[in-house]
Amino acid sequence: MNIARFVPPHRVLMGPGPSDVSPRVLQALGQPTIGHLDPYFIGMMDEIKTLLQYAFQTQNPFTIAISAPGSAGMEACFVNLIEPGETVIVCRNGVFGDRMRENVERCGGLCIMVDDEWGAPVSPEKLEQALKENPQASIVAFVHAETSTGVLSDAKTLAELAQKYNCLSIVDAVTSLGGVPLLVDEWGLDAVYSGSQKCLSCVPGLSPVTFSSRALEKMQNRTSKVQSWFLDQSLILGYWTGETQRSYHHTAPVNSLYALHESLLLLKDEGIERVWQRHRDMHLLLKNKLEAIGIKFLVDASCRLPQLNAVAVPEGLHDPDVRKALLKEYNLEIGAGLGILAGKAWRIGLMGYSARKENVLLCASALKEVCSAPFRKTAE
């Protein structure tokens, strides 16, 4: 066994996440570990709640970070809000809508699927039709920003429909939080989960989550126990929000939470509207640069995510070779297509700290070089 210390190469991360992490966040991350019941740490957790409320644009008291990646945040929403036998309407227009279905089924819920094309947003008309046909449904689940296709759906309208038909909404905001407007209170979203490694540009491994009072009420009136002990949010309530004494649940990922605190502070200091605008600006810059070299967007401009640009792999290019060359020659990571888009699309992330002019220029010029004929031969 001959294993040496690991020193990662220095990459520019322009895939679907993790995004580039600011040196300030890395510095916060590497600070000495303290106990998870230390008064200083508990004070920091309270600040994280406040900062997350700002990021989610909510006053929900139950706004926390799950101690695991976004897929655990997703599962936390489903296992706490669904009881066996309940009907859940799941909107699916990409990989992550399908993962929602997996979650519902594993909770013993009954799924009604509302399908839209990959690359199109969720259709409010189809959702309303499904709500009309299934008055027994109690929950509507949809993805705000589909990471697999780069499509933004109209969360406000979808949530209004859910409310109109007396359903709670579960919303995947993994890629949207901190990248495009997400107004949890104004739009009346009920359970929203995200990930630390996308537009917040924190290290991967945490999942910010917020529950409305309606979601909390449903959770607290359950007749069956939540099937997951680790993700049972009624136990987490005492851990993150106990007034007098925090009840021990699990050991919090102390250092990752240092990093989340710092990344949320960066968001607050820049101002969330300015952050949204920066994502739009960098997206337009990238779009102009890419179109100038003949690279086409897959998603209609009306529903494009500025922070995740799905483009077609140009004719005659071998997707893995191009990505390999970008990584090897320029230390630049872009994302492959996922699911039915594998081999056909690239996903270029401009998330959080990655959304900077220098990255846009690097990406466009490196792609131009790699896609040019002489280089293609070398790459093959």
Place this chain on the structure above:
Amino acid sequence: MNIARFVPPHRVLMGPGPSDVSPRVLQALGQPTIGHLDPYFIGMMDEIKTLLQYAFQTQNPFTIAISAPGSAGMEACFVNLIEPGETVIVCRNGVFGDRMRENVERCGGLCIMVDDEWGAPVSPEKLEQALKENPQASIVAFVHAETSTGVLSDAKTLAELAQKYNCLSIVDAVTSLGGVPLLVDEWGLDAVYSGSQKCLSCVPGLSPVTFSSRALEKMQNRTSKVQSWFLDQSLILGYWTGETQRSYHHTAPVNSLYALHESLLLLKDEGIERVWQRHRDMHLLLKNKLEAIGIKFLVDASCRLPQLNAVAVPEGLHDPDVRKALLKEYNLEIGAGLGILAGKAWRIGLMGYSARKENVLLCASALKEVCSAPFRKTAE
């Protein structure tokens, strides 16, 4: 909202975990993030598997780190190996045995409890009796090192009994891994989980897990789907061990895995037998120092954990005041009693990087000062 950058105080961590993290591990943690599908990262994951096999003393190919804390590692073992209606014998001699019961019940398993006193090890005789009385049982679950009481149980004998009666064993090694001998292959343990923040002295948030071929076989022959998508290890198999291409499951906690790699390298470089010996040596040193100032151990010497010393709070002292004074005046954290031991016991950790002479001396001398009468008045 007036929130500043968070700068933690510099503590000495001698509680039940997290333990002190070596500066080398913190430095590894703070390195720039790379993508979770980057070839360099995948190479590092392979090294982590090899290093974890060494730490667990196993050749099990399925030896990985779950992307969440030890309680998720626990849940991963139970949800993957239990199908609804199965009978599971759970040995309970502290808080974490009871958490196992919670897990079994939430999987739809039927629990047979084998109870021992808090502060005593699991009784092999009682376990054998339960196995005789319940021939339908398919799994035996027990805690190797009870973090709530500081007691070591005889995992070898308990696992042999499980095998004798045709049961798989699920073993909580959260506090034992890297602190006392744990010989997964030699003892024939089937599913073993641990935590990163105890004797490995990595940051909290990861759960090393290893499954024997018998455990994998049982998992692969399930007739029902695992109730958790996030913890479904059949999906993780392709992520951690895919031969040709890693299939995407979730975004790995990249930086925490840098830290785990480094902490496992420290373990390997020191040598696991020497690490076990250091824990024993530091425990004996602490024991002598504490007994010299009249502090008594709660657990019989025959089954004491060197890495977690449960001692009685001396008569006339107010537990929270003493711990508060240690933290405030000396930046020293020790652990409170848990469950029925709350207020009556302290748990003094000597785990991993915390198990150093300077810490033993600090702890003993600080306790001596804080427990002395004049200081007690100040603390009250």
